[in-house]
Amino acid sequence: MKEDDYSGNLNSVVDFLGNTWSFECMGCAIAAKGLEVPGGILYEGKHVVLVTDCIIPIPGFLIVQAKRHVHSFAELSDEERKELGDVMACTERALKELGITKQVTLVQEERSKHFHVWVFPALEWMEQKFGSGVKYLDDIITYAKNNVTENDRKEIVVVAGKVKEYFKNNFLAS
Numbered sequence: 001m002k003e004d005d006y007s008g009n010l011n012s013v014v015d016f017l018g019n020t021w022s023f024e025c026m027g028c029a030i031a032a033k034g035l036e037v038p039g040g041i042l043y044e045g046k047h048v049v050l051v052t053d054c055i056i057p058i059p060g061f062l063i064v065q066a067k068r069h070v071h072s073f074a075e076l077s078d079e080e081r082k083e084l085g086d087v088m089a090c091t092e093r094a095l096k097e098l099g100i101t102k103q104v105t106l107v108q109e110e111r112s113k114h115f116h117v118w119v120f121p122a123l124e125w126m127e128q129k130f131g132s133g134v135k136y137l138d139d140i141i142t143y144a145k146n147n148v149t150e151n152d153r154k155e156i157v158v159v160a161g162k163v164k165e166y167f168k169n170n171f172l173a174s
């Protein structure tokens with residue numbers, strides 16, 4: 001896969017609701033609310049934003065991203081890392097306590113120009129059809145894109161609402 005093919009580095013995307021968005025950087029556009037992610041922003045702090053993945057239609061597939069345009073984990077400040085860690089922990093707890101998944105897979109690829117972490121759920125159909133673990137993520141993503149139903153789209157927004165509510169009640173920013 002070439003760098004340009006990586007969706008995080010594209011200059012425009014069509015989200016899973018069919019809306020087209022153009023930007024210089026997707027992460028910056030999300031942070032500046034120039035891209036209205038389906039389900040909205042689930043958490044917004046001083047340095048970090050939590051959203052649903054806007055391209056890959058999977059309920060509970062969430063993205064934790066830095067607001068600042070940085071490339072790698074090592075470029076984050078202490079304060080940014082602290083908030084990022086707290087948000088990731090709360091996201092994981094939310095997905096588990098809301099019964100969406102028993103396990104998550106965290107993925108961060110430095111080839112993306114804007115720092116973000118995937119919080120990928122392990123849904124029952126994924127394991128049944130493909131198996132679990134990082135090596136199946138590509139197959140799962142392709143399947144999700146090709147087989148998305150109206151119900152899935154609704155479910156993604158419902159799950160997003162639940163996670164947003166969970167954060168409101170449980171996230172204690174320090």
Ligand SMILES: [Zn+2]
Pocket residue numbers: 025026027028029068069070113114
């Ligand atoms: Zn950016």
